[in-house]
Amino acid sequence: MQYVITAENLTKTYGDVTAVDGISFSVPAGEAFGLLGPNGAGKSTTMKMIGGVSQRTSGSLSIMGLDPESHGPEVRAHLGVVPQQDNLDEELRVRDNLLVYGRYFGLPMSYLRPKADELLEFAQLTDKAKSKVDALSGGMKRRLTIARSLINEPRILLLDEPTTGLDPQARHILWDRLFRLKEQGVTLILTTHYMDEAEQLCDRLIVVDKGRIMAEGSPASLIREYSTREVLELRFGSERNATIGAELEGIGERLETLPDRVLIYAHDGEAALEQVSARGLRPVTSLVRRSSLEDVFLRLTGRSLVD
Amino acid sequence: MSILSESHNPGGHSVTEAARNRHFGPMYSRNVRAVIARGLMATKSSNWMVMLSGFFEPVLYLISMGVGLGAIVGAVHGPGGQEISYAAYIAPALLAVSAMNGAVYDSTWNVFFKMNFAKLYQGMLYTSLGPLDVAMGEIFLALLRGLLYATGFTAVMGVMGLITTPWAILMIPASVLIAFGFASFGMGITSFMKTFQQMDWINFVMLPMFLFSATFYPLSVYPQSIQWLIQAMPLWHGVELLRQISVGIFTPATAIHIGYYLVMIVLGVMLTAGRLRKLFLK
Numbered sequence: 001m002q003y004v005i006t007a008e009n010l011t012k013t014y015g016d017v018t019a020v021d022g023i024s025f026s027v028p029a030g031e032a033f034g035l036l037g038p039n040g041a042g043k044s045t046t047m048k049m050i051g052g053v054s055q056r057t058s059g060s061l062s063i064m065g066l067d068p069e070s071h072g073p074e075v076r077a078h079l080g081v082v083p084q085q086d087n088l089d090e091e092l093r094v095r096d097n098l099l100v101y102g103r104y105f106g107l108p109m110s111y112l113r114p115k116a117d118e119l120l121e122f123a124q125l126t127d128k129a130k131s132k133v134d135a136l137s138g139g140m141k142r143r144l145t146i147a148r149s150l151i152n153e154p155r156i157l158l159l160d161e162p163t164t165g166l167d168p169q170a171r172h173i174l175w176d177r178l179f180r181l182k183e184q185g186v187t188l189i190l191t192t193h194y195m196d197e198a199e200q201l202c203d204r205l206i207v208v209d210k211g212r213i214m215a216e217g218s219p220a221s222l223i224r225e226y227s228t229r230e231v232l233e234l235r236f237g238s239e240r241n242a243t244i245g246a247e248l249e250g251i252g253e254r255l256e257t258l259p260d261r262v263l264i265y266a267h268d269g270e271a272a273l274e275q276v277s278a279r280g281l282r283p284v285t286s287l288v289r290r291s292s293l294e295d296v297f298l299r300l301t302g303r304s305l306v307d
Numbered sequence: 308m309s310i311l312s313e314s315h316n317p318g319g320h321s322v323t324e325a326a327r328n329r330h331f332g333p334m335y336s337r338n339v340r341a342v343i344a345r346g347l348m349a350t351k352s353s354n355w356m357v358m359l360s361g362f363f364e365p366v367l368y369l370i371s372m373g374v375g376l377g378a379i380v381g382a383v384h385g386p387g388g389q390e391i392s393y394a395a396y397i398a399p400a401l402l403a404v405s406a407m408n409g410a411v412y413d414s415t416w417n418v419f420f421k422m423n424f425a426k427l428y429q430g431m432l433y434t435s436l437g438p439l440d441v442a443m444g445e446i447f448l449a450l451l452r453g454l455l456y457a458t459g460f461t462a463v464m465g466v467m468g469l470i471t472t473p474w475a476i477l478m479i480p481a482s483v484l485i486a487f488g489f490a491s492f493g494m495g496i497t498s499f500m501k502t503f504q505q506m507d508w509i510n511f512v513m514l515p516m517f518l519f520s521a522t523f524y525p526l527s528v529y530p531q532s533i534q535w536l537i538q539a540m541p542l543w544h545g546v547e548l549l550r551q552i553s554v555g556i557f558t559p560a561t562a563i564h565i566g567y568y569l570v571m572i573v574l575g576v577m578l579t580a581g582r583l584r585k586l587f588l589k
Contacts, residue, residue, distance in 0.1 A: 076434055076435055087429050089349070090425065155327075
């Protein structure tokens with residue numbers, strides 16, 4: 001298989017803090033690859049090392065066969081980057097942001113003018129072309145940042161929490177656009193702490209915590225491996241949640257007690273709920289749902305993703 | 308969607324393909340002009356007020372000190388010993404100070420802000436641009452601004468009747484030389500700065516240099532040891548250089564002043580280049 005990204009024992013330390021602690025992964029061309037983990041897990045640092053704007057402490061990294069540390073400008077010619085925080089050029093107008101960014105790649109204006117218009121349409125910002133950037137809403141800025149990242153027709157798109165702060169409708173529009181790019185053969189590298197986003201977009205992902213890889217696989221295979229088919233969520237009120245565990249012993253395959261609720265992992269959630277009722281326990285609320293990546297993360301790290 | 312218009316052509320346009328096939332080192336992509344073009348475009352749309360205030364500052368000093376204070380001081384001795392007005396005495400010094408201030412502001416505060424708050428360089432460095440492209444582009448822009456200020460200030464001197472020799476026109480390129488010296492060093496120094504408190508140290512060095520570098524009175528008022536200290540400072544060489552040029556009197560010291568800045572530029576560029584990774588790639 002042809003890999004566009006190969007990382008081996010990638011490590012980054014800032015003083016005493018180890019942000020990325022020896023992670024290894026490979027991404028084949030055209031894959032949507034996710035890095036899933038809580039804030040501070042080392043996702044963004046990994047993204048920065050891939051872009052060659054952060055120097056690794058040790059390990060090796062190859063992007064399109066090149067080391068981003070010794071060939072930064074060449075590697076980045078292949079990349080489109082959507083950083084976690086929008087870093088649009090506030091001193092330039094919307095369309096100029098795209099043109100100027102394209103110039104940074106050394107692309108000619110004859111190519112950039114029609115491309116900028118095309119991308120403005122893609123981002124649904126055509127009527128904002130002459131606006132100032134700080135007059136745009138959060139969602140518009142995000143879309144402009146993504147449009148900007150496509151100006152050089154990148155082979156690999158790095159998306160660092162692309163939909164954080166967007167409303168549900170804007171997220172779905174964005175997912176649709178990313179899906180289409182994937183269909184064109186663009187490799188997507190995506191960090192997120194949204195489970196649904198990872199499940200929607202990623203062919204394969206790694207679960208990262210404290211700079212280490214906890215698990216690797218497709219969303220479905222991770223759920224199969226680390227969780228049950230269904231989950232029963234019970235709320236007994238914050239006082240009771242902590243002490244109810246003993247009384248629920250034996251129901252389902254596994255029990256997880258969180259501050260606000262108790263999770264019972266079972267193949268059949270309804271059947272588990274009946275067993276709870278049969279023991280005379282009356283939860284304030286109960287909910288049976290499918291297992292998600294959130295449960296995988298909880299199982300692997302003992303805490304939920306969004307603290 | 309139009310973005311998909313190229314779906315029949317997954318490799319993309321030939322120009323983007325060509326842009327991907329160029330070869331560069333780790334720090335430089337031979338694309339300084341893109342950084343310069345961005346700076347000019349940004350100035351066009353938003354920076355006019357900042358630009359104007361930078362021009363008026365030395366003019367206001369010249370009027371208040373030169374004309375106002377000059378009325379009490381009367382005539383003073385210029386570089387060749389001839390009598391000149393106090394305004395004509397301090398005008399070249401103010402030009403040197405303004406070249407220094409502009410260059411230091413652009414290469415320290417401006418770079419620090421764009422780096423840590425506007426995140427401008429963060430965006431640039433996720434493209435094909437290397438740190439050296441960004442650094443050279445920003446220094447060029449600082450010098451271009453210095454050139455405009457120097458030209459404007461020299462014109463004001465002309466209008467106020469403070470120019471008596473055609474040599475004075477050389478104050479303009481000499482100001483750019485002074486600005487280059489400070490800008491190249493300033494950016495290197497900024498690479499060591501992490502907080503606003505540290506940035507304040509720059510002002511702590513600049514203000515005394517401005518006040519005591521023979522700007523408003525001759526060096527001879529100081530005891531010998533203080534004179535040596537002042538003469539070791541870069542601004543004094545700039546003040547003396549421009550003051551000599553303003554009256555068209557050149558001595559062997561002129562070459563020393565120019566040489567001081569040439570050495571400063573070389574060392575500053577070396578410092579900045581050596582610190583580029585620390586400055587831009589954390």
